[in-house]
Amino acid sequence: MEKKIKIIIKNLFFFLVLIFTTCTSKTYDLIITDGFIADGTGSRLFKSNIYIRNGKIVEIGIKDNAVGTKVINAKGLVVAPGFIDMHTHSERKSLDHPAVENYLQQGVTTMLGGNCGSSPYPISDFISKTESKGIGPNLALLIGHNTIRQQVMGTENRIASNQELKEMQKLVQFSMDDGAFGMSTGLKYIPGAYSNTEEVVKLASIVAKNGGFYATHMREEGIGLIKATEEAINIGREAKLPVQISHHKAVGKS
Ligand SMILES: [Zn+2]
Known part of the structure; x- marks a missing residue:
């Protein structure tokens, strides 16, 4: 009986961790990682990630726990506006x-x-x-x-x-x-x-x-x-x- 309770508590713990992770991680349709960004203003290139949702850039920076439906690794590449x-x-x-x-x-x-x-x-x-x-x-x-x-x-x-x-x-x-x-x-x-x-x-x-x-x-x-x-x-x-x-x-x- 005690073993059974332990298993239930253990499973509950994993379940809560899962819920917590899902709640704290933001989801995006597309994340472009590690590229040198030319933002079109004429300012210097800077290295960062770009987060896109519903066809729009919603964030630029480094977000922990970000989840992308699609992720493009742009390491060594320049990411510029069209x-x-x-x-x-x-x-x-x-x-x-x-x-x-x-x-x-x-x-x-x-x-x-x-x-x-x-x-x-x-x-x-x-x-x-x-x-x-x-x-x-x-x-x-x-x-x-x-x-x-x-x-x-x-x-x-x-x-x-x-x-x-x-x-x-x-x-x-x-x-x-x-x-x-x-x-x-x-x-x-x-x-x-x-x-x-x-x-x-x-x-x-x-x-x-x-x-x-x-x-x-x-x-x-x-x-x-x-x-x-x-x-x-x-x-x-x-x-x-x-x-x-x-x-x-x-x-x-x-
Ligand atoms: Zn001409």
């Missing part, structure tokens, strides 16, 4: 290869497409197709100036009429309503090369009213680089919106 690639043409192939795995493998989790004046049109159609197929990284789109000009004027080598300008402005507004984050130009390419600065300012003003920004593949990146850069800055000043000069470089002899 990169945002502001200049891609990945949307040209993302419907054929929806995982866009090459970007994910490089740590890019958000891509901005529709650069250099060329984009899908209408953007809403492209977004619907993308949503029905699914896509690996996040995708944001710009509306392309060349795309818009082509819709209204084909590849005509001339300045736009007032009527054509108004028509293009409408299509820019339509695209912003569809979810574009801004407008890109490819002023080196046809038909964007046929436009003047005033045309771009008028279209960029519509983008500005909608809180978007302007990205440009400038008219020139070699001889004429300074003039082209001035044009980009002036477009931003006159249309009152932020400017991003795409793949900014100087080409040619120094």
